[in-house]
Amino acid sequence: MTTGVPVLRRATAAIHGRPAAETLRDALDELDPAPLASDINDHDDGSGLWDVSGIFGEAPDEVALALLADAHGSDSFVVERIEDRDWVAQVRAELTPVEAGRFVVFGSHDRERIGPNRIGLEIEAAQAFGTGHHATTRGCLLALDTLLRRGFVARRVADIGGGTGVLAMAATSVWPAVAIAGDIDPVATVTARENVAANGVASRVSCVTAAGFRHPRLHAAAPFDLVFANILAGPLKRIAPQMAAAQETGGVAILSGILSRQAAGVVAVYRGWGYRVIERVPIDGWTTLVLGMHR
Numbered sequence: 001m002t003t004g005v006p007v008l009r010r011a012t013a014a015i016h017g018r019p020a021a022e023t024l025r026d027a028l029d030e031l032d033p034a035p036l037a038s039d040i041n042d043h044d045d046g047s048g049l050w051d052v053s054g055i056f057g058e059a060p061d062e063v064a065l066a067l068l069a070d071a072h073g074s075d076s077f078v079v080e081r082i083e084d085r086d087w088v089a090q091v092r093a094e095l096t097p098v099e100a101g102r103f104v105v106f107g108s109h110d111r112e113r114i115g116p117n118r119i120g121l122e123i124e125a126a127q128a129f130g131t132g133h134h135a136t137t138r139g140c141l142l143a144l145d146t147l148l149r150r151g152f153v154a155r156r157v158a159d160i161g162g163g164t165g166v167l168a169m170a171a172t173s174v175w176p177a178v179a180i181a182g183d184i185d186p187v188a189t190v191t192a193r194e195n196v197a198a199n200g201v202a203s204r205v206s207c208v209t210a211a212g213f214r215h216p217r218l219h220a221a222a223p224f225d226l227v228f229a230n231i232l233a234g235p236l237k238r239i240a241p242q243m244a245a246a247q248e249t250g251g252v253a254i255l256s257g258i259l260s261r262q263a264a265g266v267v268a269v270y271r272g273w274g275y276r277v278i279e280r281v282p283i284d285g286w287t288t289l290v291l292g293m294h295r
């Protein structure tokens with residue numbers, strides 16, 4: 001039995017074919033707190049069934065998925081405990097370096113393999129999101145790469161939903177900037193601090209536990225030339241007023257965690273707060289938005 005490893009459970013429901021996959025995906029996105037991972041699969045056998053599953057660390061999330069299953073006509077709902085193992089060690093061993101524009105994100109086990117012509121970001125996969133493998137993180141790094149090619153320079157950066165701190169560190173690796181990475185999850189804050197120290201940028205990147213911009217350090221450091229926010233479409237819409245208050249004309253926001261079909265809705269909200277679209281970066285069904293503030 002491994003100690004210090006979160007107990008994970010997989011909750012699975014077989015749902016009858018009426019709801020579209022998008023409806024189920026939206027419903028999964030709305031679960032609060034969200035599952036650590038989720039999946040939707042068509043049975044593909046003519047039965048018209050969907051398998052909807054989520055991996056959870058906390059029982060209340062399972063209850064939410066059970067309600068979701070019930071709302072969509074499921075007659076089976078199963079929760080199983082996943083065998084304990086050292087997930088962090090397993091994930092670390094399996095991770096390979098990820099390239100995005102001029103950046104390469106890698107674990108310490110790959111340090112020797114990174115060439116000199118890349119900007120390396122060493123990230124240990126712990127219990128935080130942001131190893132560069134997800135399309136949304138890559139989208140943000142590619143968006144940053146594009147801003148650099150356009151000659152954009154940022155001195156003050158905020159990373160809302162910073163996870164491992166990868167985006168804040170990317171910004172401080174290309175500009176003499178200071179950055180604040182805020183995450184609602186205190187475990188992510190600890191992980192980000194470790195990564196920031198390992199990359200030698202602790203004097204320029206501070207990591208705080210905060211929901212959105214609600215932290216004195218974020219208030220004191222505003223206005224920000226650049227804000228990253230790789231959280232989901234719903235929370236992005238909710239923090240739009242805070243984002244607009246934290247930026248001035250000429251400021252840029254890189255927003256991600258947006259399913260491509262949700263992008264128009266996010267853009268509509270941010271237009272109402274003075275933002276215009278500079279660029280869209282679509283990857284694997286996700287869209288990263290680069291928005292410029294023109295108040």
Ligand SMILES: C[S@@+](CC[C@H](N)C(=O)[O-])C[C@H]1O[C@@H](n2cnc3c(N)ncnc32)[C@H](O)[C@@H]1O
Nearest residue numbers: 129130137161162163183184185211212230231
């Ligand atoms: C998809 S991860 C992004 C991590 C990293 N920035 C990246 O791009 O890979 C989203 C992170 O946002 C955090 N989060 C979600 N909602 C938030 C909110 N309202 N305020 C701050 N952090 C939030 C989550 O805890 C999670 O660590």
